Amino acid sequence: KKYNLYKLVYYEICDDIEMVCSSIGKHFIMAYSDNPDGLLHKFGCKSQEARDMVIDAEKRIGEMCENLDDTIVIISADHGHKDIGNVYNLLDYTDILDCLIMPASLESRFVTFWVRDDKKIEFEKLFEQYFGKDFMLLKKQELLEKQLFGYGEKHIKIDDFIGNYVAISIDNAMIRLQNYLFEGKKVRKSTHCGLTKEEMEVPLIVIERRNRND
Numbered sequence: 070k071k072y073n074l075y076k077l078v079y080y081e082i083c084d085d086i087e088m089v090c091s092s093i094g095k096h097f098i099m100a101y102s103d104n105p106d107g108l109l110h111k112f113g114c115k116s117q118e119a120r121d122m123v124i125d126a127e128k129r130i131g132e133m134c135e136n137l138d139d140t141i142v143i144i145s146a147d148h149g150h151k152d153i154g155n156v157y158n159l160l161d162y163t164d165i166l167d168c169l170i171m172p173a174s175l176e177s178r179f180v181t182f183w184v185r186d187d188k189k190i191e192f193e194k195l196f197e198q199y200f201g202k203d204f205m206l207l208k209k210q211e212l213l214e215k216q217l218f219g220y221g222e223k224h225i226k227i228d229d230f231i232g233n234y235v236a237i238s239i240d241n242a243m244i245r246l247q248n249y250l251f252e253g254k255k256v257r258k259s260t261h262c263g264l265t266k267e268e269m270e271v272p273l274i275v276i277e278r279r280n281r282n283d
Contacts, residue, residue, distance in 0.1 A: 078102055078103070078104065079102045079104065079126050079129065079130075080129055082100045082102055083129050083130060083132075083133040085100070086098055086100060086133060087133055087136050087137070090137050090138075090140055102126075104122055104126075105119050105122050105123055105126075106150070108122055109150045109258075109259045110257045110258065110259060110260060111257070111258065112258060112259075113152050113258035113259045114150050114151070114152045114259050114267075115152065116258075130142075130144070134276050134278055137278040138278060138279070138280045139278065139279065139280050140277075140278045141275065141276070141277050141278070142274075142275070142276040142277075142278070143273070143274070143275055143276075144272070144273075144274040144275075144276070145271055145272060145273050145274070146271040146272060147271070148261045148262070148268055148269075148271065149261060149266075149267045149268040149269060149270055149271055150259045150260065150261055150267060150268065151178075151238075151241055151259060151260065151261060151263060151265050151267045151268050152241060152258065152259045153241055153242070153243050153256065153257065153258060153259060153260060154240070154241035154242060155203055155240075155241065155242035155243075156242070156243055156245060156256050157199070157200060157203075157242065157243070157244045157245065158245045159173060159244055159245060159246060160245075162195070162199060164195055165192065165195055165196065165199070167188070168182075168184050168185055168188035168189075168191055168192040168195070169182060169183060169184060169185070169188075169192075170183040170184070170185055171183045172246070173232075173244070173246055174230070174232070174246065175230070175231075175235075175246075175262075176246075176260075176261075176262040177243035177244055177245060177246060177257075177260060177262075178237070178238035178242075178243050178244075178260060178261065178262040178263040178268075179235065179236075179237050179238070179262040179263065180204075180235065180236045180244050180246065181230070181231050181232040181234065181235045181236075182232045182233070182234040182235070182236070183232035183233060184232065184233055184234055189233075192234070193206065196234075196236065200236065200242070200244065202240070203238060203239065203240045203241075203242035204236040204237060204238055204239065204242065204244070205236070205237050205238075205239050205264070206234060206235075206236050207234065207235050207236075207237070208233065208234055209231055209232065209233050209234065209235065212231070212235050213227075217237075237262075237263060237264050238262070238263030238264065238265070239263065239264050239265065240263075240265070241265075243256075243257075243260060
């Protein structure tokens with residue numbers, strides 16, 4: 070099956086967790102698998118490949134937990150996923166490109182733009198015309214005021230990575246951050262970084278394993 074190559078990774082992760090937990094002493098283990106994220110990008114949220122992987126992973130993790138003593142296992146994700154419908158190639162919108170100081174950046178569902186000062190009004194009108202039904206356009210200050218990056222002191226690198234506008238997907242669309250060197254690159258069937266429920270809600274599973282000898 071197509072997911073078998075990915076399967077080896079989380080099997081090895083579970084094997085390693087069991088090995089560390091069987092050693093003497095207390096342990097804090099943080100383990101990460103790049104799947105099902107990779108399978109979802111490639112095949113989509115409703116794909117058989119992703120479904121098979123999740124079912125198999127649940128089985129292997131369950132087996133691992135049965136072999137643990139005095140251990141709490143916490144399972145979660147760093148984000149959800151959203152199948153992609155509308156795909157916009159930014160290279161097709163030359164009037165948008167003419168408003169920019171430098172290429173757009175970050176993610177296809179969370180795009181940042183560095184817009185020329187004399188083109189801001191024009192950019193806002195064009196963006197609403199082309200992408201308004203699929204994306205929420207915010208000025209940088211609006212983004213920070215909404216605290217979408219969280220609370221607390223602003224990170225010193227935000228000003229380097231965030232332009233004067235950001236566009237965040239509110240539906241199933243993406244803006245391809247393609248340049249002329251990468252024309253024809255495959256489009257991901259599913260991705261993340263937007264504001265939909267599917268992307269922002271993540272599971273939280275807590276399994277407590279007591280001493281089997283008690």
